[in-house]
Amino acid sequence: MSFVARLTRHPIAFDPDRGAEALALLPDLPGELRPLIEGTAGCSPYLARLMAQESAWLAAALAGTPEAAQEQILAATSALEGPALGRDLRQQKRRAALLTALADLGGIWSLEEVTGALTDFADAAVQAALVAHVGAEIRRGKLPGMTEDDAASGAGMVALAMGKMGAGELNYSSDIDLICLFDETRFDPADEMEARAGFIRATRRMAATLSENTAEGYVFRTDLRLRPDASVTPVCISMAAAERYYEAEGRSWERGAYIKARAAAGDIAAGKRFLKVLVPFVWRKHLDFAAIQDTHEMRQRIRSHKGLHGPITLDGHNMKLGAGGIREIEFFAQTRQLVAGGRDPELRARETVPALAALAAKGWIEAPVAEALSGHYRHHREVEHRLQMIADAQTHDLPNSPDGFDRLARFCGQGDTAAFQAGLKARLEAVDRLTEPFFAPGPAAVVEVSLSDTAREIVDRWPGYPALRSTRGQEIFAQLKPDLLARFQRAARPDEALGNFDGFLRGLPAGVQLFSLFKANPPLVDLLVDICATAPALAQYLSRNSGVLDAVLGGSFFEPWPKSEVLAAGLSTHLDGLDYEAQLDAARRWQKEWHFRIGVHHLRGLITAEDAGAQYSALADAVVAGLWPAVCADLATRHGPAPGRGGAVLAMGSLGAGRLSAGSDLDLIVIYDAGGVEITEGRRPLDPRAWFAKATKALVTALSAPTAAGKLYEVDMRLRPSGRQGPVATGLEAFRQYQMEEAWTWEHMALTRARPVAGDASLLADIEAVRLDVLARAPAPDRLLADTREMRSRLQAAGRVGSTWAVKDGPGGSQDIELLAQAAALRAGAPARDVAGQIAAGQAAGWLAADEVAALTSAQRLFARVQQATRLLTDGPLDLDRIGAGGRGFLCRTAGAETVAELARALDGARDEAARLVEAVLNRNTAEPGEDR
Numbered sequence: 038m039s040f041v042a043r044l045t046r047h048p049i050a051f052d053p054d055r056g057a058e059a060l061a062l063l064p065d066l067p068g069e070l071r072p073l074i075e076g077t078a079g080c081s082p083y084l085a086r087l088m089a090q091e092s093a094w095l096a097a098a099l100a101g102t103p104e105a106a107q108e109q110i111l112a113a114t115s116a117l118e119g120p121a122l123g124r125d126l127r128q129q130k131r132r133a134a135l136l137t138a139l140a141d142l143g144g145i146w147s148l149e150e151v152t153g154a155l156t157d158f159a160d161a162a163v164q165a166a167l168v169a170h171v172g173a174e175i176r177r178g179k180l181p182g183m184t185e186d187d188a189a190s191g192a193g194m195v196a197l198a199m200g201k202m203g204a205g206e207l208n209y210s211s212d213i214d215l216i217c218l219f220d221e222t223r224f225d226p227a228d229e230m231e232a233r234a235g236f237i238r239a240t241r242r243m244a245a246t247l248s249e250n251t252a253e254g255y256v257f258r259t260d261l262r263l264r265p266d267a268s269v270t271p272v273c274i275s276m277a278a279a280e281r282y283y284e285a286e287g288r289s290w291e292r293g294a295y296i297k298a299r300a301a302a303g304d305i306a307a308g309k310r311f312l313k314v315l316v317p318f319v320w321r322k323h324l325d326f327a328a329i330q331d332t333h334e335m336r337q338r339i340r341s342h343k344g345l346h347g348p349i350t351l352d353g354h355n356m357k358l359g360a361g362g363i364r365e366i367e368f369f370a371q372t373r374q375l376v377a378g379g380r381d382p383e384l385r386a387r388e389t390v391p392a393l394a395a396l397a398a399k400g401w402i403e404a405p406v407a408e409a410l411s412g413h414y415r416h417h418r419e420v421e422h423r424l425q426m427i428a429d430a431q432t433h434d435l436p437n438s439p440d441g442f443d444r445l446a447r448f449c450g451q452g453d454t455a456a457f458q459a460g461l462k463a464r465l466e467a468v469d470r471l472t473e474p475f476f477a478p479g480p481a482a483v484v485e486v487s488l489s490d491t492a493r494e495i496v497d498r499w500p501g502y503p504a505l506r507s508t509r510g511q512e513i514f515a516q517l518k519p520d521l522l523a524r525f526q527r528a529a530r531p532d533e534a535l536g537n538f539d540g541f542l543r544g545l546p547a548g549v550q551l552f553s554l555f556k557a558n559p560p561l562v563d564l565l566v567d568i569c570a571t572a573p574a575l576a577q578y579l580s581r582n583s584g585v586l587d588a589v590l591g592g593s594f595f596e597p598w599p600k601s602e603v604l605a606a607g608l609s610t611h612l613d614g615l616d617y618e619a620q621l622d623a624a625r626r627w628q629k630e631w632h633f634r635i636g637v638h639h640l641r642g643l644i645t646a647e648d649a650g651a652q653y654s655a656l657a658d659a660v661v662a663g664l665w666p667a668v669c670a671d672l673a674t675r676h677g678p679a680p681g682r683g684g685a686v687l688a689m690g691s692l693g694a695g696r697l698s699a700g701s702d703l704d705l706i707v708i709y710d711a712g713g714v715e716i717t718e719g720r721r722p723l724d725p726r727a728w729f730a731k732a733t734k735a736l737v738t739a740l741s742a743p744t745a746a747g748k749l750y751e752v753d754m755r756l757r758p759s760g761r762q763g764p765v766a767t768g769l770e771a772f773r774q775y776q777m778e779e780a781w782t783w784e785h786m787a788l789t790r791a792r793p794v795a796g797d798a799s800l801l802a803d804i805e806a807v808r809l810d811v812l813a814r815a816p817a818p819d820r821l822l823a824d825t826r827e828m829r830s831r832l833q834a835a836g837r838v839g840s841t842w843a844v845k846d847g848p849g850g851s852q853d854i855e856l857l858a859q860a861a862a863l864r865a866g867a868p869a870r871d872v873a874g875q876i877a878a879g880q881a882a883g884w885l886a887a888d889e890v891a892a893l894t895s896a897q898r899l900f901a902r903v904q905q906a907t908r909l910l911t912d913g914p915l916d917l918d919r920i921g922a923g924g925r926g927f928l929c930r931t932a933g934a935e936t937v938a939e940l941a942r943a944l945d946g947a948r949d950e951a952a953r954l955v956e957a958v959l960n961r962n963t964a965e966p967g968e969d970r
Contacts, residue, residue, distance in 0.1 A: 040099050041069045045144035048076035049447040055085050062092040063099075070099060073143050080448040083429040087135045094132055103140040107154055110136065114161040122169050123246050126162055127253035133158040138209070138426055142448075148415045149390070151422070155207040156198075162256050163196050163215065164302040166246045170239040171303070179235035181228035191303025193223035194236050194273065195311070196243075198301035199263050199294055204387040208418065210425035210432075212258040213247075216265075216298070220307040221275040233275065240273040258431065263294055276311045283318045293371050295319040296378075297387045320379035349465050351442075351458055356421050357433035360473075361465030363421065366393075366414045369472045373401050389414055406471055413464045420461065423448040435461075488522065491532045495539045496522070504545035504552075513552040517562075521555075524566045533921035534570035541569060544580030568640065571923035574699070574911045575636050581747065594634060595643070598652050601659070604631075608663040617671040621739055624664055625746035631656050636699055636909055639931075646905035646931050647898075653697035658794045660740070660749060661686055661705070665795040668735045676728055677719025681712025684729050684766060685796025685804055686736070689756045693790035694870050696901060698908040703740065703750045706757040706791075707733040707766040710800050729766035756787050769800070773807045777814070782824035785811055786859035790870045812866045825860045826959050829853065839948065841941050842907070842915040844900040849952025851900040854893055857955050861885060872897050889954050896947035899932060903944065906931040 050056050050072075059078030060071060078085035088095060098106040114129045137154050140146040146154065172188035174180050183192040199214040201207050217240045224232045240261070247256040261272045265282035283291065295315060300308025349360050357363045370392040378384040381399060386392040390411045397407035423445055424432055436442050439454070446457035488496065505511055521538075528534035545551065555562050569576045599607070611627045612620045635656070639649040665686050669679050690704030691697050711725035723731070737752045758767050758775040767775070776788065791808055793801035815821065832852065839847020846852060858872045861879025869875045873894050879885035885893075907915045910924045917925060917937065925937050934940035 039102055040139070040143065040145065041067045043143070043145045044069055044073060046450055047073040047144075048080055048142055048450050049452050050076045050079040051444050051447040052079040055079050055082065059085055059088045062088055063096055065096065066099065073139065076447070077139065077142055080423075080444055081138075081426045081428070084135065084138055084426060087131050091128075091131055091135055095135060098132075098136060099139075103136060103145055106136050107133075107157075111157060111161050114158065114165055117165045118169055122165065123249070123251065123256075124253050126165065126246065126256045127251070130158070130162070130256045131254065134209070134429075141422065148418055149205075149388075152201070152206045152208070152418070155209065155211070156202055156205045159202055159207055159213050159257055160198070160301045162247060163198075163213070163243070166243040166256075167191055167194065167196055167239070167302045170242040170246070171236075173242075174235040174239050177235075179238070180232050181224060183223075190305075191219075193220035193232075193304050193307060194218070194239065195220075195300050195303040195305065195308035197308055197312070198297075198299045200297055202301065203297035203299040204389065205299075206388060206418075208425060209422040210429050212260050212431060214260045214263050215244075215301075216263055216279075217243075217261065217273040218276045218279055218308070218311060219273060220304060220311075221277050229275065233271075233273070236273040237271045244272070263291075265291075276307070276314075279311070280314055283315060287318050289375075292319050293375060296371055296374055296385070299387065319375075320382075320385065321375075349462065349469065351435055351462055353437045354435045354465070355433050356417055356424070356435060359465075361467070361469035362433075363414065363417045365468055365472045366410050366417070369410065370396060377401055409467065410471060413468050416464055417468075420445070420449060487526075489532055492522075492525075492535050495532075495535050498539065499542060502543050502545070504542060504547055507547075507549060510547070510549045510552060513549065513556060517552060517555055520559075521562060521566075524562060525569070528566060528570040528923070530570070530922045534566065534923065537569040537573045537576045537921070538565070540573065541565070541576045541580040544577060564637070568637070570921075571927050572636070572640055572910050573920060573924065575633075575640065575909055577912075578633070578636070595638075598644075598648070598655070601655055604655060604659045605662060608659050612663060612667060617667060618744075620664075620667050621744050622746040624660060624739075625744060625749055628656060628660050628749055629747065632699070639905070639909060640927065642930065646902040647696075649905050649909075650696035650698065650901065653699065653701065654692055654695040657692055657697055657701075657703055657750065658688070661688070661703070661736075662795040664739050665736060668739050669732055672728070672732050672735060673719065675719060676721050676723045676731070677717035679709075679732070680714030680717055680725045680728065682710040682797045682800045684709035684732055685793055685800045687804065688792045688794045689787060689790060690753075692794075693792040694872065695792075696871070698905050700908045700912050701750075702753050704753050704756050705736075706754060707736070708769055708772050708800075708804055709766055710769040710797075710803070725768070726764065726766070730764060733765040756784075758784070769803060769807075772804070773810075776807060776811045780811075782816055782821060782863075783828050785816070786825070786828075786856070786863055788812075789859045789862040789867075789875065792870055809868060812863060812868065815863050815866055818864060821860060821864055822959055822961070825856060829856055829955075829959065832856070841944050841948075842903070842917070844903050844907075844944060844948075847948075849896070849948035849950070849955065851897055851904065853955050854897045854900070854951055857893070857958060858897075860959075872901075885958065889958065892950050893954055896951040899943060899947050902932045903928065903940075 053075070056075035056077075056079035059074050060066065063074060066074060074088070078088055110129055110133050114126065117125045117129070133155070137146075137151055140154070141151045168188050168191070171180070171192050171194055172185065175183045175185060175188055175192060180187075180192050187193075195218055197203070197216040197218065199216060201211055202213045202215075207213070217236070219232065219236045221229050221232075244259040244261060248259045249255060261267070264270060264272070265274065265279050266286070270278075295312075296319065298312055298315075300306075300312065355362060367389050370389055373396050374384050374386075374392055377396075377399070384392070384395050384399060384401070386395055393402070393407040393411050393414075396402045397404045420435075421433060424430075424435070427444065427448065436445055442458060443454050446452070446454040449457060451457040499505055500511075505514055522535075525531050525535045525538065555565070565576075565579070568579065608624065608627055611623045615623055632653070635644070635649055635652045638644045638652075639646065644652070665684075669683065673679065684707050687693070687706045687708060688704070689706060691701055692703050692705075697703075707729060709725065709729045711729075714725060716722045716724055717728055733754070737754065740749045741752050742748060754765060755761060757763055757765065758772060758780070776785070780788075788808055788811055791804075793804050816824070833848065839845070839850045844851055854876075855872055858875035858879070861867075861882070861884060862869055862875035864884055865878040865882035867875065867878030867881070869878050876885065876890050876893050876897075880887060880890045906928045910920045910928065920928070929935065929937060929940055932940050932943070934943060
């Protein structure tokens, strides 16, 4: 549709004489466009001058559509070259400015379309200037190895658009911020310095072409000062040098700047690769609440430098940097993006309004706040454009005179200046109210805390801890400390809770990020106090893995446990696209968050001990299933792909039974099917046995070796065929033969809990078929009982002595019951892996009576609950005094007892009864099943 058909509004004329002059230049102008042209020229001397300069072009443009005129400008700009480049670029800039102004003022283009059109022209202009000057360096032989054909792609040089240009949000008279880099890999190392000198010259000449104010005007004022260490580095540096700088010295404001960075001209592909490399620098993996304080301090420095402190008054108020201005909204969105964007790529929008919408959608800000700020932002930007259109000045200052405000009001389409001013001030004040508390919250209430002598001794130790060595850490913690101490004083046992917090604080390697997180999110402090008052082991875990607290703020922390496929897909997403070492770190961070979540849910009674065991197991399943392919893929790069159907990982022991606890090791074995392949195809070929041995050892390392992100699990592989004497990985046929012909009874009992968790689906099915075949060929009952008795005796001779609270060990303990359950499953040939299911199979086979099943199952359930709670409270033997009142209360709640004494009596009674039953069953005459009941 044409200008005429789409015209919806026009400014009110301010200078009718100037408007008449503009109309005289366009005698054939359609009547509907006359008010637009007259009002525009009357309000803006600059636009009136452009109309005079480009009257013929404007007449033709107005006869068509603004989009067609825009396309013509971009096409013409992209084709510019030669000695007249500077002059021609300025002509196209005049046309772009005039077209954009009229489409804006006529209500034809939205704010986003206006800023997008200005940005598109800037991209085209930078591209034309870059290609011209890089081409000149190539022709002079100053870029070794480059030809004329390389000029179009910048010969490896890229201009990164920063700030508003990067976001596609250029204002009407905006500077453009560029960072110019070159891809050093395009050149031989010996030629890099010569190429660097050529790119520096090209960059300087490009900036001059765009920036110099000649008789024809200028194209864009070009600022190159956002580059790394601008005071000492040249205007164009290598990507490798830039990467080293950001890795070693990058500052918070530079991270914020790169939110909007975009490869705009030159070698776009190289620019995109560089920005991808920079992702870990810009987007921290942990929630970065320290960015809030950094941004607040930067705001204060800007305001002090510009003299912008004080109440909002319209005369001379800076619409960009002043209180309630454009920058406040941008910082409000950008800072939250820095806080959370490392964990959620959907928050990484370059544009301000979409960023606000994404933050609202993810719950980081309230939807009404996002909507209000978006509306104020659009209005502020419109006022900014009108200010700049008046005289083509890079200004953001409101007028200082009534006449100036009259002009601005008319240019914004309002005839009532007082109403315009009142509305503008209301918007500025509204933005200030919405944004200021986020950056500069009011002073915390003074909290009076009376500490015991024990608590005072604890607090006095804190200044020497690593987390409180930095001045910044001390400042933030000083703000937290009074409220934190007050919360601990409200705990059931204040000194115990504070002592556990002391262990947490002592274990922190640094404090700024975490203290900032607590300061911005008081509910996290409540959670920390709850953990310290109840579960010292969880508090210690938290000190070593404080990054897991990020997950609490992710919005889904307290949602129900996901399905297995959803859990596996989550890990897959975290590992996708990373190199092997990065995958190991990513898997650790991911696992620790879910592991912490299970502990918190259990601690707060959101799940039962049985749920916790199932969830710890599902988490380990996902980790093993996610890392096994990564391990094999890494090995394949050196030794070729896995032969045949590859290898499969079997979970044994507690993992196979699906009842891990917070501190469990993983019992695993690896079985492979080489499919007849004798040697792999790779740079360093291996026979299948050696290939899978390496893969198995690599899996153990991937799970158990400490990296920068910690470690995952300890791994035990002693349940493999032949134990420590056998190979670490076993071929499928060898596994089948061993189980059918050589395995001991105890190995068949262990196999009752085996569960395939990773590998080719058909291979997993074949392994399960072997397991079922073994179960179907149970040994004779007399031999089974004799072997089980012998194994029980050996375990009791070698194991720890059981006690009331050491529920796993000794006669009648959980290990004793599990042994009987495995024997029952083997005798019944039942596929059940869990203890209750295996004991029930013994009843179905006529070996156990109903009352025996009930007693053993009840005892095992009680022991499992206590064991789950114990591992959450401590990683050592359960010490009732050390876990404190909170821990004792949690232990009783988990086990369903009112008091510790009641629980102790229940445990002792269950142990005695279980010991009696296990002894009786294992010494029972097997000649007549069901006899002697």
